[in-house]
Amino acid sequence: MSSVFRGQVLKSLVVFGSQYRRLSTKQGCPRAKTILLSTLGVIGAGAGALLYALENAYVEASYADLAHAHHQPWTHDGWTQALDHASIRRGYEVYKQICKACHSCQYIAFRNLVGVTHTEEQAKAEAAEVMVRDGPDETGEYFERPGRLSDYFPSPYPNENAARYANNGSYPPDLSLIVLGRHGGEDYVFSLLTGYVPAPAGVVLREGQHYNPYFSGGAIAMGKLLEDDAIEYTDGTCATAAQMAKDVATFLRWTSEPELDDRRQMSIRLCLWFTVASALMWFFNRHKWISMKSRKLAYKPVAK
Structure with missing residues (x-):
């Protein structure tokens, strides 16, 4: 509860x-x-x-044993701020080239990229790179086809057991809602990706584990994947480890709430509308109905 x-x-x-x-x-x-x-x-x-x-x-x-994820100056902080769509696109590139090998993003479809990070043609090309199992056809057989805009991001593993077998028993979590599901949100994601340090004295790590003070227990199966120039951005941005961590954290913030910008725009419009409506209500109450509210009724008998 x-x-x-x-x-x-x-x-x-x-x-x-x-x-x-x-x-x-x-x-x-x-x-x-x-x-x-x-x-x-x-x-x-x-x-x-x-x-x-x-x-x-x-x-x-x-959370007592965890290092506190310091708040970063995100450009989308604040009620009137929008997500950085250029950073979202770069974060998608980081996810596609590095994170996608282990982590799924099952609640995001390729159509969600249209108008945010890609044009419709670009999103169709991204979807076509993925082979999707579909069917059955007229003969009752399943087949593989190129992806469409309506298809969701595929999982790198067919099931959870296969994912655990490939990762020494650890199950890579789905990243669609990771920002909302972790204390600290995108600050936690950024700190986790850039917070790998050597294990302190007295901490024994098993084979395949790495030390990260921002992860519960300190021992994490995922190694440090973000290194300088690990990928090459299409827009020419310098791909440092911090830049890639910032971009992928922004991308995961968007995957957790794809409607964030629309909701903030709607809230601003509603506030403006309510302000105008309140002013009009005051005007009509003050200048149109005041005579009705303040009138005095008097009985005057008819003289005989």
């Missing part, structure tokens, strides 16, 4: 206790029953508060 849900339960218990006590008092409910119900409400509220405190303590303890 999440902390938000527990907070809502706590509020509901308090409101229920107060409302029930008020109603029971008005309807002549016995005082003993009222006291019992009030006591149960207080106990429930106390239990909810205790669970909330325990959950916060558990979360803090879970």
